[in-house]
Every structure is written in C-alpha cells, then in structure tokens.
Amino acid sequence: MNDTICALATAPGGALGIIRISGAQALEILSRIFTKDLTTAQPNTIHYGHIVENLAIQFPQVIDEVLVSVFRAPHSYTGEDSAEISCHGSSYILNKVLELLVKNGCRIANPGEYTMRAYLNGKLDLSQAEAVADLIASSNQATHQMAMSQLRGGISSKLSQLREQLLKLTSLLELELDFSDHEDLEFADRTELSNLANKIDNHITHLAHSFETGQAIKQGIPVAIVGKTNVGKSTLLNRLLKDDRAIVSDIHGTTRDTIEDTINIQGITFRFIDTAGIRQTTNEIEKIGINRTISAIRKSRIVLWVIDQEPTNEEINNIVQQAENKSVIVVCNKSDLNEYHHFTIVNFPLITISAKHNTNIGDLESAIYKAANIPTLTDTDVIVTNARHYDALIRAKEHLQRVIEGLNQQLSGDLLSEDLRLTLDTLSEITGGQITTNEVLGNIFKNFCVGK
Amino acid sequence: MNDTICALATAPGGALGIIRISGAQALEILSRIFTKDLTTAQPNTIHYGHIVENLAIQFPQVIDEVLVSVFRAPHSYTGEDSAEISCHGSSYILNKVLELLVKNGCRIANPGEYTMRAYLNGKLDLSQAEAVADLIASSNQATHQMAMSQLRGGISSKLSQLREQLLKLTSLLELELDFSDHEDLEFADRTELSNLANKIDNHITHLAHSFETGQAIKQGIPVAIVGKTNVGKSTLLNRLLKDDRAIVSDIHGTTRDTIEDTINIQGITFRFIDTAGIRQTTNEIEKIGINRTISAIRKSRIVLWVIDQEPTNEEINNIVQQAENKSVIVVCNKSDLNEYHHFTIVNFPLITISAKHNTNIGDLESAIYKAANIPTLTDTDVIVTNARHYDALIRAKEHLQRVIEGLNQQLSGDLLSEDLRLTLDTLSEITGGQITTNEVLGNIFKNFCVGK
Numbered sequence: 018m019n020d021t022i023c024a025l026a027t028a029p030g031g032a033l034g035i036i037r038i039s040g041a042q043a044l045e046i047l048s049r050i051f052t053k054d055l056t057t058a059q060p061n062t063i064h065y066g067h068i069v070e071n072l073a074i075q076f077p078q079v080i081d082e083v084l085v086s087v088f089r090a091p092h093s094y095t096g097e098d099s100a101e102i103s104c105h106g107s108s109y110i111l112n113k114v115l116e117l118l119v120k121n122g123c124r125i126a127n128p129g130e131y132t133m134r135a136y137l138n139g140k141l142d143l144s145q146a147e148a149v150a151d152l153i154a155s156s157n158q159a160t161h162q163m164a165m166s167q168l169r170g171g172i173s174s175k176l177s178q179l180r181e182q183l184l185k186l187t188s189l190l191e192l193e194l195d196f197s198d199h200e201d202l203e204f205a206d207r208t209e210l211s212n213l214a215n216k217i218d219n220h221i222t223h224l225a226h227s228f229e230t231g232q233a234i235k236q237g238i239p240v241a242i243v244g245k246t247n248v249g250k251s252t253l254l255n256r257l258l259k260d261d262r263a264i265v266s267d268i269h270g271t272t273r274d275t276i277e278d279t280i281n282i283q284g285i286t287f288r289f290i291d292t293a294g295i296r297q298t299t300n301e302i303e304k305i306g307i308n309r310t311i312s313a314i315r316k317s318r319i320v321l322w323v324i325d326q327e328p329t330n331e332e333i334n335n336i337v338q339q340a341e342n343k344s345v346i347v348v349c350n351k352s353d354l355n356e357y358h359h360f361t362i363v364n365f366p367l368i369t370i371s372a373k374h375n376t377n378i379g380d381l382e383s384a385i386y387k388a389a390n391i392p393t394l395t396d397t398d399v400i401v402t403n404a405r406h407y408d409a410l411i412r413a414k415e416h417l418q419r420v421i422e423g424l425n426q427q428l429s430g431d432l433l434s435e436d437l438r439l440t441l442d443t444l445s446e447i448t449g450g451q452i453t454t455n456e457v458l459g460n461i462f463k464n465f466c467v468g469k
Numbered sequence: 470m471n472d473t474i475c476a477l478a479t480a481p482g483g484a485l486g487i488i489r490i491s492g493a494q495a496l497e498i499l500s501r502i503f504t505k506d507l508t509t510a511q512p513n514t515i516h517y518g519h520i521v522e523n524l525a526i527q528f529p530q531v532i533d534e535v536l537v538s539v540f541r542a543p544h545s546y547t548g549e550d551s552a553e554i555s556c557h558g559s560s561y562i563l564n565k566v567l568e569l570l571v572k573n574g575c576r577i578a579n580p581g582e583y584t585m586r587a588y589l590n591g592k593l594d595l596s597q598a599e600a601v602a603d604l605i606a607s608s609n610q611a612t613h614q615m616a617m618s619q620l621r622g623g624i625s626s627k628l629s630q631l632r633e634q635l636l637k638l639t640s641l642l643e644l645e646l647d648f649s650d651h652e653d654l655e656f657a658d659r660t661e662l663s664n665l666a667n668k669i670d671n672h673i674t675h676l677a678h679s680f681e682t683g684q685a686i687k688q689g690i691p692v693a694i695v696g697k698t699n700v701g702k703s704t705l706l707n708r709l710l711k712d713d714r715a716i717v718s719d720i721h722g723t724t725r726d727t728i729e730d731t732i733n734i735q736g737i738t739f740r741f742i743d744t745a746g747i748r749q750t751t752n753e754i755e756k757i758g759i760n761r762t763i764s765a766i767r768k769s770r771i772v773l774w775v776i777d778q779e780p781t782n783e784e785i786n787n788i789v790q791q792a793e794n795k796s797v798i799v800v801c802n803k804s805d806l807n808e809y810h811h812f813t814i815v816n817f818p819l820i821t822i823s824a825k826h827n828t829n830i831g832d833l834e835s836a837i838y839k840a841a842n843i844p845t846l847t848d849t850d851v852i853v854t855n856a857r858h859y860d861a862l863i864r865a866k867e868h869l870q871r872v873i874e875g876l877n878q879q880l881s882g883d884l885l886s887e888d889l890r891l892t893l894d895t896l897s898e899i900t901g902g903q904i905t906t907n908e909v910l911g912n913i914f915k916n917f918c919v920g921k
Contacts, residue, residue, distance in 0.1 A: 028558070031480035032605055032921035033487050035555070061515040063538055079617055086515055086538060103487070106480070107607045153484055155559045165531055469484030
C-alpha cells in the first residue's frame with residue numbers, strides 16, 4: 018500500500034492507451050518523465066505534454082505526446098494521488114512508458130490492485146469492489162443491471178437492513194437476560210423474538226435463492242432444442258441466431274465478442290446447449306441418439322420441443338418424464354404445411370411457427386423469455402450473483418438456524434448470543450467488514466484485470 | 470465537418486474504454502445524457518458523474534459511472550469542442566453510451582475522422598496527420614522514432630527548406646527575366662541557378678532514397694538463413710528467436726503482439742523469410758531444394774550463410790552469384806567441433822559461433838545489424854516512410870529535372886516557371902498544401918483506426 022503502482026488500463030490495439038498511476042508518489046514520479054511539473058497540479062485537471070526518456074538532457078528522446086489527468090487524494094478512484102496518461106495506442110510506446118515509470122520508482126500493479134486500494138481506503142465496500150469486475154464483464158442489459166445495482170450499494174443496503182434487525186434481536190435477548198436475573202420471573206414470551214428471527218431467516222433465504230437466477234443471467238440461460246429429425250430444429254436455431262446477430266452488430270466496430278449460439282431477448286442471454294450437431298447435415302442428425310437429447314435436456318433450464326405433426330401420447334409422456342422440472346415450450350413448426358388444433362399439453366405452452374417463413378418467431382421469443390421466469394429487475398431488487406456472497410449467506414443461515422432452534426428450545430439468551438454474533442459476522446464478510454487477511458483479499462482480486 | 474462525431478477510441482476488452490466526442494455540439498449533446506451540465510465547463514477539466522438513459526425522469530437508468538474530460542476549441546486535438554468519456558470497459562456499456570450519443574445527435578465517426586478534422590482545422594499538416602497512424606502502429610524503437618520525427622514536423626521542416634530554395638530559384642529567374650527585357654543584354658550567367666537547382670535535386674533524391682530504408686524499417690528487414698542440411702540452421706534460428714522473446718515479454722501483460730520469426734536488434738526488426746520449413750524435422754529439411762534457397766535469397770536483404778566446415782570454391786562461387794547485391798554473413802557454426810582459419814571471402818564478414826552452446830550470438834547480432842546498413846537516426850534525419858510522400862517526391866524530381874534541362878538549354882525563364890511551379894506544388898502535396906479534395910483525403914484517412 019505504500020508504494021506507487023502503474024498499469025495499462027485499456028486493451029492493447031486501440032487508437033488510445035491509458036496508463037494509470039496511483040500512490041503517494043504518483044505525481045512526483047510522473048513529473049520525472051513528463052515535460053511539466055505536476056507535483057503542484059490542481060485536482061481534476063488535464064495537462065498536455067511529452068513523455069521523455071531522459072528529462073535532464075537538452076534534447077531528450079520524446080516517447081509520446083500525451084494528455085495527463087491529475088487526481089488528488091482522497092477524491093480519486095483509489096483514494097490516493099493518481100494520474101492517467103492518455104497515450105497513442107502503440108504497444109512500443111505503452112511498454113516504454115511503463116518501463117520509464119518502473120525505472121523511476123513505480124511498481125507494475127497486480128490484477129485489481131486499484132480497486133483493492135479503493136476498498137482499503139474506504140472508497141467502496143467489498144461487494145461494490147466485486148461489482149466493478151462484474152460491470153466490466155457485463156455483456157447484456159441484465160448482467161449490467163445486476164452489476165450496476167451491486168456497485169451502487171444494492172446488496173450493501175440490504176445487508177445493512179438485515180444487520181439492523183439482527184442487532185434488534187440481540188438487544189431484545191439482552192433485555193430478556195436482564196429480566197431473567199430476577200429469579201422470580203418466568204422466561205419472557207419469545208414469540209416476538211422467534212418471529213423476528215424467522216423474518217430475518219426468510220430474507221436471507223430469499224437472497225440466497227436469488228443466486229440461481231443471478232447465475233443463470235450471468236452465464237446465459239441454457240436452452241435445449243429437441244425433436245425428431247427433419248422437424249426443422251436447425252432452421253429454427255439459425256432463424257433465432259440470425260435475427261439476433263443483426264441487432265448486435267448494429268453499431269459498427271464497437272464489439273468483437275463472439276456470440277456463438279447465444280441470443281439476447283429483452284436483455285437476457287439465452288445459450289443453446291450442444292447445438293454443434295444441429296447445424297450439421299441431415300445425415301449426421303440421424304446419428305444423434307436419444308442419449309444426446311436427454312443430456313441436453315438435463316443441462317437446460319428451458320426445452321424447445323420442436324414438432325411438425327401432432328405428437329402421440331407416448332411421445333408426450335416421454336417428454337414430460339425427461340423434462341421434469343424444466344420449462345418446456347412445444348414449438349409447432351411448419352405452420353404453412355400443417356395445422357395443429359387437436360391437442361394441448363398441460364403446463365406446456367404451444368407456439369405455432371414457421372421457422373422457414375419467419376412466422377411467429379417473435380411470439381416464440383416472448384415465450385422463451387417468459388419460460389425463463391426472470392423476476393423483473395427493479396432498482397430495489399437485489400440479486401446475488403457472486404459465489405462468495407452465496408456461500409456467506411448459506412453459512413449465516415446455518416448460524417441463524419441454531420439461534421431459532423435455541424429460541425424454540427427455550428435456551429437462555431447468553432447461550433444464543435454466540436450464534437447471533439456469528440450470523441452477523443458472516444453476513445458482514447460480504448461487504449468486507451470482517452475480512453482483512455491478505456489471502457482472502459488476494460483471492461477476491463486475483464480475477465480482476467490488470468489496470469482496474 | 471458541421472456535425473458532431475463520436476467513437477470508441479480504445480480496443481474492446483480492457484478495464485477502461487474511452488469514447489471520444491468532437492464537434493460544435495459535443496458538450497451540449499453529452500449534457501443530455503450526463504448528470505452534470507457541461508455546456509459551461511472549463512477547458513481541460515475532469516468531471517465525475519453518471520451516464521443515464523433518460524435524464525428527464527426521476528430515477529433514470531444509470532448506464533455507467535464515468536469521468537468526462539472536457540476540451541474547448543481551438544485547444545483540443547481536433548480544434549473543436551470535444552469530450553472524452555472514460556467508461557468501464559464493458560462492451561454492453563460502451564455500445565449503450567454510443568447508442569445514447571447517436572440518439573441525441575452525434576454521428577459515429579469514420580476512420581481517422583478526428584485526425585482529419587485536426588488537419589482541416591490547421592492543428593497539424595497532412596504528413597503529421599499520417600504520422601499519427603504510423604505512431605499508433607509503431608512496434609519498435611525505429612518505427613516509433615520515424616513516426617515521432619514525422620509527427621513533430623521532421624518532413625514538414627525539410628520540405629519548408631526545399632520550398633525556400635525553390636522560391637529563391639524562382640526569384641532569381643524572375644530577376645534574370647527583368648534583365649532580359651533589356652534586349653541589349655546577354656542571358657545572365659546561369660551557373661548559380663544551375664547549382665541551386667542541382668542542390669535542390671540532390672536533397673529531393675536523398676529524401677526519395679530514404680524511402681527504401683524507411684520501408685525496410687517499417688516492414689522489418691528480411692533475412693534469409695541458408696546452408697546445407699544439418700549445419701544447424703534451425704538451432705540458430707531458435708537461438709535468435711528465443712533470446713529476443715525473453716526481452717520482449719519483459720513487462721507482463723502489456724503486449725499481445727505475436728512476434729513469430731522476427732527479432733529486434735537495437736530497435737530494428739529483422740524478419741526471417743520462409744522459415745516455416747527450417748524448424749521441421751531433419752527428414753523434411755532434406756526435401757528443401759535449391760529453388761527454395763534461391764527464392765529466399767531473392768526476397769532478402771541480408772543472407773546468413775550457415776556452414777559447419779570450410780566451403781569449397783564452388784560453394785563460395787554459388788553463394789556469391791546467388792546473393793549478388795545482398796549483404797551476406799558467413800556463419801561458421803559448431804565452433805566447439807570445428808576450426809575455421811583457412812579461408813576468407815572478400816566482402817563477406819565471417820562470424821564463428823556455436824548456436825548450440827550460445828557462443829558469439831551477440832557478435833552475430835551485431836553483424837546482422839551492421840549488414841542492414843541502417844543510417845543512425847538522429848532528430849535531424851528525415852526518413853520517408855510513406856508511399857504517398859515517395860510518389861510526390863519522384864514526381865517533383867521529374868518536374869525539377871525539366872527545369873534543370875531547360876536551364877542547361879538556355880531556355881528563357883518564363884518557359885521554366887511552369888515546371889518550377891509544378892515542383893513546388895507537388896512537394897506541397899506532402900504536407901497538404903494543395904490537397905483539398907475529399908477523395909484524396911478519404912484515401913489517406915480510410916486506413917486509420919476508428920476513434921483517432
């Protein structure tokens with residue numbers, strides 16, 4: 018924490034490259050290789066000048082014409098004196114500037130070290146720090162919104178509410194303890210305490226449950242396309258993928274993400290499972306056996322069952338069995354050739370489409386989105402997306418369960434206080450209140466990119 | 470030129486992404502999606518705030534927490550009012566911010582449009598504008614130095630000297646013309662004029678010749694490794710490549726350039742020709758015939774002739790013939806097994822090494838660098854690297870040749886003035902003095918990256 022760090026904060030290969038410097042000596046070190054003295058520069062100002070190899074000599078080698086942004090502690094991202102050098106995006110220049118910074122006293126930053134310093138300096142809590150990495154990785158509206166909500170303190174404020182309720186429970190137990198000193202008094206009525214403990218437990222359970230949704234949104238919701246050969250599965254997949262691709266590449270040159278076999282519906286990513294075979298030739302599809310279908314269904318959350326004629330009862334029973342606990346959509350394809358009106362399947366929505374003629378594909382997409390059962394995300398909703406948070410919630414719940422059992426078993430307050438304290442401490446791991454060991458921090462920040 | 474443009478200026482995939490906006494309405498448009506009013510912001514200041522989807526509603530959707538740098542005409546890169554938004558590097562966020570800018574009145578910039586505007590607003594001349602693209606593409610010390618020299622006006626000042634001399638020649642001719650009005654006077658002594666014209670011609674020729682060096686430096690100097698099988702060619706290549714790789718990857722995570730089969734000696738890139746086969750197994754090397762060797766030598770500028778015993782006169786004669794006009798270095802390999810002291814070859818340096826035991830590889834590298842015959846680049850040296858500049862120099866030289874011939878043939882000054890004017894005009898194409906057509910400008914800037 019005492020040294021001054023530097024790193025490239027942008028990806029290589031652009032018109033611009035940004036090098037970040039942070040630490041007590043940031044402006045002093047930078048001034049040794051910059052043609053202006055920045056040690057007395059005002060905060061939040063921009064300075065034009067040259068990065069030079071040897072400032073002392075009369076005609077030093079100019080490495081680049083740059084703009085330097087100056088930030089002053091504590092009003093910077095890290096909370097330290099910092100600067101950002103906006104260079105031309107040449108790999109030679111960026112390497113050279115980093116080399117000069119290191120020669121003059123900087124150290125190359127570790128992954129996530131800027132954000133770790135921001136956390137250690139109290140600029141954001143640990144769940145917000147983790148949200149920074151999620152925000153950078155966000156690739157659609159839903160992941161963006163979850164990360165932004167977390168960054169803006171969504172989880173933190175939820176936890177602070179839980180903390181208040183747990184403290185209230187603690188003080189009620191202490192009150193009970195005070196009364197129980199009078200040996201002539203019975204144990205207090207614990208209904209209120211039990212109610213409060215169960216309410217907190219419900220909130221924690223709700224948060225923990227949101228992790229499944231959070232993971233699905235983060236990784237894309239898995240969709241299996243199944244059905245007999247020649248029913249039009251590959252045509253349907255191509256139709257779904259193609260429509261989406263056109264939208265994604267709307268703004269030229271701004272994203273190079275490969276979006277193989279995923280589509281985006283209303284900001285949620287849907288990921289097609291194991292579709293490599295589907296777009297092979299018909300002959301190869303023949304070889305895809307029942308095992309492959311079962312495996313795809315098992316990995317999915319949503320099953321698109323494509324048919325081109327009304328199914329037999331046996332076929333329906335097969336799907337109902339195989340797709341237990343999945344959201345199945347029956348896709349009645351080839352609507353131009355066939356009519357479907359003699360059957361319904363309980364709980365399975367039926368969508369009649371023509372993949373070939375692009376009929377009702379919008380309806381199918383709406384049905385897919387509905388089948389995902391994503392709660393509408395509002396600013397007050399909190400969805401847990403981080404495995405570390407989920408783990409802490411589950412452990413907090415275990416401690417709280419012991420409190421609840423103790424209350425029911427009429428254990429005395431002083432026997433419950435340890436578990437109550439553990440519940441509090443475990444919850445506060447999420448925002449970092451109880452975490453200060455380097456090992457834990459290292460594990461959290463090691464997956465960040467360098468430069469953030 | 471009247472509209473306001475925006476583009477991503479950094480490569481996708483980093484911690485940060487920078488979006489640039491430039492044009493008369495830059496700050497007005499940005500203020501429509503930013504939580505602070507920037508229309509009255511001071512130049513060269515940085516502003517923290519949120520980019521939001523709909524500023525008018527009470528709780529607008531926050532797209533990102535950003536820093537905005539404000540620049541004011543004429544003291545900006547383009548010479549126009551401009552801003553740079555420093556966003557989190559998520560593809561979703563960057564697309565969304567660009568989308569909001571476009572919705573609010575910006576247009577996505579064409580490749581190089583910022584630099585083109587800088588040129589049109591007189592912030593830099595055309596050769597400097599071209600240097601910006603070269604600077605961004607520079608990947609070693611030499612290409613960087615050439616681009617930086619050009620950006621800082623190296624070519625421009627050289628051309629301005631030539632222009633002065635041409636104007637002097639013009640005025641001398643006019644003076645002669647004034648005298649020749651007196652019909653009783655002989656034609657003036659044209660020695661001085663001829664000397665001056667030849668001096669200018671020498672300068673132009675020198676500049677044009679530098680193009681070959683410039684191209685070699687820009688593209689890497691081609692080196693062929695030839696020799697009989699089992700003399701250690703592949704070991705030598707691996708030795709040269711390996712030593713270099715270690716240096717290049719010195720600063721972790723800052724460059725992802727693939728450096729297949731090139732090495733960097735004293736800032737110059739050397740590129741090995743057609744080495745794919747060399748590192749195959751010995752059996753495959755056997756198949757490499759004489760034709761392949763001849764072809765590699767033809768494409769090279771430097772030939773490393775690897776031997777492991779003293780060559781016969783016939784072998785020497787073969788190489789001398791095949792490698793005419795090339796710089797040949799005789800690499801006497803396996804110095805641990807063999808001794809070489811019974812032969813020399815005129816003009817061919819001999820370096821005794823052991824590729825296997827890493828002996829004298831440094832000497833070989835020095836010999837390679839020397840063989841490249843790269844003039845020492847100083848700040849006053851100008852090297853032409855741009856094919857457009859070379860073309861203009863060659864055409865200017867043709868016009869000047871006609872002036873010189875006319876002087877020798879005692880043509881009268883008014884007959885020479887047209888060619889003299891064409892010489893001047895052609896030279897000034899380089900810095901853009903005579904170029905204003907959109908087509909020419911479009912051709913120059915189309916190869917720039919978007920965002921610069």
